[in-house]
Amino acid sequence: MARLETLLEALEDASxxxxxxxxxxxxxxxxxxDHMVYHWVDSGGDQYGCGTYxxxxxxxxxxxxxxxxxxxxxxxxxxxxPVDWKRLDWSGKPARAFLAEALEHGVGxxxxxxxxxxxxxxxxxxxxxxxxxDASWAALIDSHGRDLILIAHYFxxxxxxxxxxxxxxxxxxxxxxxxxxxxxxxxxxxxxQVADRLAISEHxxxxxIESARFKLGALNTTHAVARALARGLIVV
Amino acid sequence: MARLETLLEALEDASxxxxxxxxxxxxxxxxxxDHMVYHWVDSGGDQYGCGTYxxxxxxxxxxxxxxxxxxxxxxxxxxxxPVDWKRLDWSGKPARAFLAEALEHGVGxxxxxxxxxxxxxxxxxxxxxxxxxDASWAALIDSHGRDLILIAHYFxxxxxxxxxxxxxxxxxxxxxxxxxxxxxxxxxxxxxQVADRLAISEHxxxxxIESARFKLGALNTTHAVARALARGLIVV
DNA sequence: TTTTCCCTCCCCGGAAATGGGGAGGCGCGG
DNA sequence: CCGCGCCTCCCCATTTCCGGGGAGGGAAAA
Numbered sequence: 001m002a003r004l005e006t007l008l009e010a011l012e013d014a015s016x017x018x019x020x021x022x023x024x025x026x027x028x029x030x031x032x033x034d035h036m037v038y039h040w041v042d043s044g045g046d047q048y049g050c051g052t053y054x055x056x057x058x059x060x061x062x063x064x065x066x067x068x069x070x071x072x073x074x075x076x077x078x079x080x081x082p083v084d085w086k087r088l089d090w091s092g093k094p095a096r097a098f099l100a101e102a103l104e105h106g107v108g109x110x111x112x113x114x115x116x117x118x119x120x121x122x123x124x125x126x127x128x129x130x131x132x133x134d135a136s137w138a139a140l141i142d143s144h145g146r147d148l149i150l151i152a153h154y155f156x157x158x159x160x161x162x163x164x165x166x167x168x169x170x171x172x173x174x175x176x177x178x179x180x181x182x183x184x185x186x187x188x189x190x191x192x193q194v195a196d197r198l199a200i201s202e203h204x205x206x207x208x209i210e211s212a213r214f215k216l217g218a219l220n221t222t223h224a225v226a227r228a229l230a231r232g233l234i235v236v
Numbered sequence: 237m238a239r240l241e242t243l244l245e246a247l248e249d250a251s252x253x254x255x256x257x258x259x260x261x262x263x264x265x266x267x268x269x270d271h272m273v274y275h276w277v278d279s280g281g282d283q284y285g286c287g288t289y290x291x292x293x294x295x296x297x298x299x300x301x302x303x304x305x306x307x308x309x310x311x312x313x314x315x316x317x318p319v320d321w322k323r324l325d326w327s328g329k330p331a332r333a334f335l336a337e338a339l340e341h342g343v344g345x346x347x348x349x350x351x352x353x354x355x356x357x358x359x360x361x362x363x364x365x366x367x368x369x370d371a372s373w374a375a376l377i378d379s380h381g382r383d384l385i386l387i388a389h390y391f392x393x394x395x396x397x398x399x400x401x402x403x404x405x406x407x408x409x410x411x412x413x414x415x416x417x418x419x420x421x422x423x424x425x426x427x428x429q430v431a432d433r434l435a436i437s438e439h440x441x442x443x444x445i446e447s448a449r450f451k452l453g454a455l456n457t458t459h460a461v462a463r464a465l466a467r468g469l470i471v472v
Numbered sequence: 473t474t475t476t477c478c479c480t481c482c483c484c485g486g487a488a489a490t491g492g493g494g495a496g497g498c499g500c501g502g
Numbered sequence: 503c504c505g506c507g508c509c510t511c512c513c514c515a516t517t518t519c520c521g522g523g524g525a526g527g528g529a530a531a532a
Contacts, residue, residue: 078356080354093500119316119351120314122316149386150386153385157316186459186462188462190456190518200479203480203482203483204481207480209519210520219426220426220488222424222458223422223424225462226421226461226465229462229465229466230465232313234304235304411507411509412508414508426488439511440512443510445490446491457489
């Protein structure tokens, strides 16, 4: 069995998605668990990831849009720290149905998921799952918790690297006045209020907004504010 | 000098902000660097953190709202992986002025910052800074990079524990329909287009927008979209 | 020096958003 | 069972925004 260091290096050296799949399988073997999954949860419903769940389950999950039901996804989305599946809320009817189906598809009764967040609201999960009793599971998590956090971090790093739309178009920066305008708009002020705040005429303000909109390739003011925010050009 | 393990345990056992301040000072000594800072960049402009920068600099930073200028904040906000300050964009005039002032206040010429993100758009930075030449700095980062990532993670975990009321009365999530509406608005569609997309009347759509605006405590549609975006409730 | 931004101001008409109101149906959980 | 939250539809008047146009001055870069 490969040493963890070696596997981490293989992860850092990965240059394609197939490499990640190979790494995650090695990691699963290293930690002696049934499953290990990296899972990018895009709110659009598109999902991307790699891991050792069976294809049937993965396809079913995507087809049924289970990320809207899955307590692991829902729970982790509101947490920062990793969470044991047992601590999640499985009380809902759809959640229990989902769990039953997952077990049928070979997902372990134990699970530990680490939420990871990147820029622009990116959200992903790194999960280990296994079939065993509570005590052995607790011991396993206790001894490998920190390693798993690091692995999750590096996995997400790689996934972001591979994602093509990381640098889509040149983010031409906004002028200071445009930044002020956008910031105040994003803070809820109306156009008139912003103009007042900046001590300029509303007409002038509009020129800034239009200019910013143009630079951002935005279709309207709301879109421009959203893009400026998403690109970190303004901070609300 | 305390061992890292011991310090990590002290961090996990911390039960108050003062403990974090003590831990970060010990960590600074452990890594033999000039400064170590954990820095929560709140979307409101309020900032919270602990670290070893001088009070004069911290006060100046907050008073001048430097987080809108600071290339470290701006750069990290668009990245996932930790970044060496040298790799950031210091070309702007305000950025250079900021840097000069920072150096005057005792901030090191070398720096390494790790972005951390939590639920609801939380964003924080964990930074080490030092005054030394490039080679020694590279060696230091190379040998401690992973440790720093873990420390950053645990620091944020603690900070989130201590500040449960960062987003106090507003963890109310949006309904699915509201999320769809906000998302499409943030994508640049007009109200009529969104209504068409969702195959509902424009009047109905308005109810969603108003409802979302209310839940988000927003003053208008643009504000609501900005808040939804900042809290990670929608993704563009 | 010329060019290229940036900042400032102004016109207009049409389109869109806003903020009030009211009303009915459906599904889930206490 | 009843309430509550969600989804759906409609009215109105008023305010605000949008997207075209044009114009001048100043500062920095090329």
